[in-house]
Amino acid sequence: MGEINSQLTSSKKTVPEVEVPSGNFSVSGRELKYRTTTGLTLKPTVGKTTTILGTYSSDTGKILDELGNIKSLDFGPRDGGFNLLNxxxxxxxxxxQFWExxxxxxxxxxxxxxxxIKIATEPTSQNIYRINKLTGETELTGFGKEFEYLKSNGYKYDDINKRMIKP
Known part of the structure; x- marks a missing residue:
């Protein structure tokens, strides 16, 4: 965590100074009302952090709204709660810059x-790739980068349970 904090501290030198609250998406084991486009029911697991990945427009925006849309740089655990980057x-x-x-x-x-790690949005080519408007080149979306990064770190997509797992 110290390394991450030092990276965040050094990265803040290149971006505007902002007041950042400590966000916590814990909902005391409560299941969310929102159902993802992959059909997932979102319920946190006691003693674990449940990270949710997907596209903002299809899923994570709605999930964040239900959780209170807390903006934060707190990348720590959410014991019995949800973890979304916001x-x-x-x-x-x-x-x-944002990725790094x-x-x-x-x-x-x-x-x-x-x-x-629950996948809220189906990892189809339409959700993983986009055309860069400036270059005309195909590139990974933010969700695509996350999905591919996890795969490069030994994770596989479990299409039945809509999760990234480490075999």
Whole structure:
């Protein structure tokens, strides 16, 4: 965690200073009302952190709304709660900067903790890739980067349970 905090501290030097609350998406074991586009029922597991990945427009935006849409840089565990990346908007400068300074360190914590990782949005090519409007090239979406990063770290997609698992 110290390494992550040091990365976050150094990364903040290149972005505007913002007040960042300590967010916690714990809901005391309560199942969420929202059903994901993959058909998942979202209920946290006592004693574990449940990380949820998906596209903002299809799923995670609605999940964040139900959880109170807390913006935070607290990448720590959520014992019996949900973990979604939801940093203050001011920290986003470019996809590359955001990935290196926030998204990748957040996922590294997910991997290190051994979180339960639920996939809210089906990882189809339509959700994993997009056309870059400036270059015309096909590139990974944010969700696509997360999905591929987990695969590069030994995870496999369990299509039946809609989870990323380490065999």
């Amino acid at each position: 940093t203050p908007d001011e920290l986003y400068i470019s996809p590359e 300074n926030y998204n990748k360190p957040w996922l590294d914590n997910v991997i290190q903790r051994g979180d339960i």
